[in-house]
Amino acid sequence: MAATTMTTTLGFVLPTGLSPRRGGLRVSIVRCSASSLTTSTGSTASGIAEKPWSSYDARLVLEDGSIWPAKSFGAPGTRVAELVFNTSLTGYQEILTDPSYAGQFVLMTNPQIGNTGVNLDDEESKQCFLAGLVIRSLSISTSNWRCTKTLADYLTERNLMGIYDLDTRAITRRLREEGSLNGVLSTEQSKTDEELLHMSRSWDIVGIDLISDVSCKSPYEWVDKTDPEWDFNTNTRDGKPYRVIAYDFGIKHNILRRLSSYGCQITVVPSTFPASEALRMNPDGILFSNGPGDPSAVPYAVETVKELLGKVPVYGICMGHQLLGQALGGKTYKMKFGHHGGNHPVRNNRTGQVEISAQNHNYAVDPASLPGGVEVTHVNLNDGSCAGLSFPAMNVMSLQYHPEASPGPHDSDNAFREFIELMKRSKQSS
Numbered sequence: 371m372a373a374t375t376m377t378t379t380l381g382f383v384l385p386t387g388l389s390p391r392r393g394g395l396r397v398s399i400v401r402c403s404a405s406s407l408t409t410s411t412g413s414t415a416s417g418i419a420e421k422p423w424s425s426y427d428a429r430l431v432l433e434d435g436s437i438w439p440a441k442s443f444g445a446p447g448t449r450v451a452e453l454v455f456n457t458s459l460t461g462y463q464e465i466l467t468d469p470s471y472a473g474q475f476v477l478m479t480n481p482q483i484g485n486t487g488v489n490l491d492d493e494e495s496k497q498c499f500l501a502g503l504v505i506r507s508l509s510i511s512t513s514n515w516r517c518t519k520t521l522a523d524y525l526t527e528r529n530l531m532g533i534y535d536l537d538t539r540a541i542t543r544r545l546r547e548e549g550s551l552n553g554v555l556s557t558e559q560s561k562t563d564e565e566l567l568h569m570s571r572s573w574d575i576v577g578i579d580l581i582s583d584v585s586c587k588s589p590y591e592w593v594d595k596t597d598p599e600w601d602f603n604t605n606t607r608d609g610k611p612y613r614v615i616a617y618d619f620g621i622k623h624n625i626l627r628r629l630s631s632y633g634c635q636i637t638v639v640p641s642t643f644p645a646s647e648a649l650r651m652n653p654d655g656i657l658f659s660n661g662p663g664d665p666s667a668v669p670y671a672v673e674t675v676k677e678l679l680g681k682v683p684v685y686g687i688c689m690g691h692q693l694l695g696q697a698l699g700g701k702t703y704k705m706k707f708g709h710h711g712g713n714h715p716v717r718n719n720r721t722g723q724v725e726i727s728a729q730n731h732n733y734a735v736d737p738a739s740l741p742g743g744v745e746v747t748h749v750n751l752n753d754g755s756c757a758g759l760s761f762p763a764m765n766v767m768s769l770q771y772h773p774e775a776s777p778g779p780h781d782s783d784n785a786f787r788e789f790i791e792l793m794k795r796s797k798q799s800s
């Protein structure tokens with residue numbers, strides 16, 4: 371190996387010519403900034419106050435052997451997870467509370483995060499399920515008319531790790547080249563780099579059921595009223611509400627708000643709710659929600675979907691779409707680095723129209739694995755992957771992305787109207 375070294379802007383030294391890779395080379399890393407590591411209060415053991423801008427008190431250790439000194443602005447601790455990057459400019463509160471991020475660290479590619487703080491309206495669930503937030507720069511000021519607290523206070527209160535002041539652009543390029551990487555985020559100085567590296571290499575998100583941890587434990591009615599200021603397209607309510615059962619695999623509140631705006635009366639049920647009981651409730655339609663982790667690791671949920679197919683109109687969103695794909699006989703696969711952001715162009719194959727959509731998934735349905743009769747209705751224009759399905763013979767529709775999200779435009783909201791139409795047609799024909 372080359373003995374010369376190359377100092378990076380991150381303040382550590384890599385032997386030249388060495389590109390750390392997954393499960394491969396053992397990389398010797400010398401961190402120039404190690405001597406300036408301080409406690410999170412910014413003071414050293416000798417009692418001399420440290421300059422806060424030089425106090426790296428956290429590390430992100432990736433399974434490829436790269437180590438990224440950073441500053442902590444949330445809870446202390448050590449967590450292992452899969453690192454993904456999200457290209458949204460903002461919407462960080464929706465991201466933090468999206469249960470589909472369980473088991474993942476989210477790195478925001480937008481270089482500055484936190485300027486609007488957090489508020490009471492933008493929560494997508496009651497909890498933050500993701501493992502940690504990774505950003506380049508934390509906004510030094512917080513200003514928004516809805517703001518109730520700063521992002522840093524929010525993370526600390528929710529015991530969520532957050533780090534900043536690392537080269538998020540370099541890490542994103544690495545993820546794009548190598549694919550998703552597992553990593554460990556730690557503020558514990560007592561743990562060695564090797565220990566953290568070992569942790570990151572001994573864990574895998576593939577094959578784990580993550581939906582049972584985030585799903586509700588018992589059925590409930592969705593009764594929250596949407597603030598009229600945030601409501602739109604409500605003029606299609608036509609008298610009697612449609613009764614919808616929403617399977618909660620990690621459901622986002624805005625899915626429930628949008629269904630409710632379109633005139634649905636919704637009962638949310640846990641991921642393990644038996645199909646027979648759902649059918650006994652005689653719903654007009656069933657929604658299979660988004661959710662975290664590997665869709666092929668939850669065969670029990672696929673079985674439930676199978677039992678409901680053809681008996682009632684169904685609509686799958688993200689994880690729900692992937693479960694439907696499997697229930698119809700197809701297969702899912704893990705993508706290189708997935709789609710996470712608010713700027714994904716999707717073509718509706720039926721209309722030729724392009725929607726700018728919000729997406730968050732690391733897996734996709736392989737269209738070649740689907741049986742005849744199943745139509746690919748939507749395609750992600752960045753990579754041609756399957757973004758929506760329909761199987762008219764069984765009143766099935768699904769989207770791989772998030773029609774409830776508003777990444778600026780509301781291009782995909784019409785999908786909820788289509789579900790209403792599906793239920794209406796099925797009712798008329800029965």
Ligand SMILES: NC(=O)CC[C@H](N)C(=O)O
Pocket residue numbers: 470659660661662663664665687688689690730731732733734
């Ligand atoms: N948002 C979701 O439902 C994500 C689905 C699945 N966990 C994936 O990563 O592909």
